[in-house]
Amino acid sequence: MVVGAGIAGVSAAFHLAVRQGVKDVVMVDPRPPLTLTSDKSTECYRNWWPNEPMVGLMNRSIDLLEEMAEESSDVFGLSKRGYLFVTSDAERLQTMVDEAHITSGFSAGPVRQHPGSVPYGDADDGVDILGPAELGEHFPYITDKAVGAVHVRRAGWFSAQQLGTWMVEQARDHGAELVSAEVVDIHVESEQIVDVSLSDGSSIATDTVIAAAGPLSAPLASLAGVELPLYSELHLKVAFRDHLGVIPKEAPMIIWSDPQRIDWSDEERAELGRMGRSDILGEMPIYCHGRPEGGAESPYFLALWQYHHEILEPTWPLHEDPLYPEVVMRGLTTMVPGLAPYLDGLPESIVDGGYYTKTRENRPLIGPCGPEGFHVVAGLSGFGVMVAAGAGDLVARHVTGRPLPDYADSFLLSRYDNPNYMAGVQAPEHSGQL
Numbered sequence: 001m002v003v004g005a006g007i008a009g010v011s012a013a014f015h016l017a018v019r020q021g022v023k024d025v026v027m028v029d030p031r032p033p034l035t036l037t038s039d040k041s042t043e044c045y046r047n048w049w050p051n052e053p054m055v056g057l058m059n060r061s062i063d064l065l066e067e068m069a070e071e072s073s074d075v076f077g078l079s080k081r082g083y084l085f086v087t088s089d090a091e092r093l094q095t096m097v098d099e100a101h102i103t104s105g106f107s108a109g110p111v112r113q114h115p116g117s118v119p120y121g122d123a124d125d126g127v128d129i130l131g132p133a134e135l136g137e138h139f140p141y142i143t144d145k146a147v148g149a150v151h152v153r154r155a156g157w158f159s160a161q162q163l164g165t166w167m168v169e170q171a172r173d174h175g176a177e178l179v180s181a182e183v184v185d186i187h188v189e190s191e192q193i194v195d196v197s198l199s200d201g202s203s204i205a206t207d208t209v210i211a212a213a214g215p216l217s218a219p220l221a222s223l224a225g226v227e228l229p230l231y232s233e234l235h236l237k238v239a240f241r242d243h244l245g246v247i248p249k250e251a252p253m254i255i256w257s258d259p260q261r262i263d264w265s266d267e268e269r270a271e272l273g274r275m276g277r278s279d280i281l282g283e284m285p286i287y288c289h290g291r292p293e294g295g296a297e298s299p300y301f302l303a304l305w306q307y308h309h310e311i312l313e314p315t316w317p318l319h320e321d322p323l324y325p326e327v328v329m330r331g332l333t334t335m336v337p338g339l340a341p342y343l344d345g346l347p348e349s350i351v352d353g354g355y356y357t358k359t360r361e362n363r364p365l366i367g368p369c370g371p372e373g374f375h376v377v378a379g380l381s382g383f384g385v386m387v388a389a390g391a392g393d394l395v396a397r398h399v400t401g402r403p404l405p406d407y408a409d410s411f412l413l414s415r416y417d418n419p420n421y422m423a424g425v426q427a428p429e430h431s432g433q434l
């Protein structure tokens with residue numbers, strides 16, 4: 001039984017039913033598939049993470065995405081435009097280059113410096129380091145204050161909704177069932193899962209549960225007596241209707257990698273002060289970012305900037321910041337000055353979002369824990385869409401006893417019992433989160 005039909009649960013069911021031929025897979029969720037968090041994401045992927053297990057898991061996940069794109073005639077539109085990390089600070093650029101060499105050492109692909117022995121152009125993996133001249137030539141819409149950029153190449157975006165829908169259909173074609181109910185209890189006898197009670201009063205006998213409940217994973221696991229060390233942050237995103245066509249449709253994901261201050265007028269400052277909005281008056285964090293959305297005819301681009309780091313108990317509807325579109329547009333204008341006309345009148349926008357439910361070191365929990373038969377795929381933070389294929393594959397291997405990859409142990413809950421584990425983990429600000 002897979003509990004939760006977000007992208008994590010759907011992928012687990014797909015890997016069990018389709019890839020591993022398990023006959024009696026049941027997905028249980030009171031909501032239609034993919035509708036809580038998995039359809040709110042920016043849908044981007046990258047293999048570029050600051051530690052070896054994450055690079056290993058993401059490389060596997062992207063291999064699987066590429067396979068599924070081939071098998072499905074690319075129903076989910078897998079693009080490979082890359083992530084472009086831009087800076088106006090020469091010292092920061094050097095740090096980014098140093099970090100790129102470290103990440104490259106985790107089998108994330110080579111580092112190509114430009115100008116250099118190979119010209120900048122199409123590339124499948126690794127990174128290209130661009131100086132101001134190459135940046136100006138290839139990305140003329142980026143500010144001329146930028147001194148360089150790191151272009152991550154095994155990266156892009158796709159439709160998570162389309163991928164998830166395709167995986168659900170495939171799983172159903174291979175005998176998996178989808179039950180519309182909430183799991184309200186999990187029964188354990190002699191340290192073994194025996195059955196699960198549903199909100200409609202029925203119960204299903206099973207010896208195997210995969211808990212893939214997104215932001216509700218901790219309360220779900222507690223039904224089996226398992227405590228998951230997870231917390232949730234609210235993350236918003238905004239879709240702008242770019243009627244002036246400022247962000248080119250062929251742009252990569254563009255990411256301003258410097259802190260910045262918003263250039264509010266004196267009047268605006270005074271008003272924001274009266275509103276108690278000191279959070280947007282001082283230095284704002286790095287990583288204001290965005291990307292074009294939709295096909296060639298679509299006028300939209302998506303943008304995100306996590307300037308609040310609030311840890312919240314997940315509740316819905318979300319608490320939205322009414323100033324979010326304005327603040328994000330101002331942040332993006334620092335990187336793309338052509339957006340400035342929108343500061344006099346914001347274009348039409350739609351805000352949504354969800355929770356990044358994560359572990360303290362921002363690595364997921366995938367595999368068995370607690371009573372015999374209980375498994376989790378949780379803590380997928382801001383990378384659930386890109387990791388789902390690899391996570392579904394990994395948890396299905398745990399369930400069916402297939403060979404496990406090298407990185408498997410790094411994602412078990414039991415890693416926290418290893419005193420050497422946390423010592424080797426970077427501080428949260430180096431967790432790779434945008």
Ligand SMILES: Cc1cc2nc3c(=O)[nH]c(=O)nc-3n(C[C@H](O)[C@H](O)[C@H](O)COP(=O)(O)OP(=O)(O)OC[C@H]3O[C@@H](n4cnc5c(N)ncnc54)[C@H](O)[C@@H]3O)c2cc1C
Nearest residue numbers: 004006007008037038041042043044183214383384385386
């Ligand atoms: C603004 C934003 C931008 C993002 N951008 C990206 C991105 O660019 N790339 C990326 O990879 N990721 C991104 N993410 C993260 C990604 O969206 C999530 O990590 C992912 O969707 C989590 O999937 P999930 O299946 O774990 O959870 P969910 O999609 O939340 O699904 C969990 C499901 O479990 C069900 N459930 C819960 N409790 C029970 C129960 N007791 N019984 C039955 N069912 C239950 C729920 O109804 C729900 O359907 C972003 C997230 C946000 C919010």
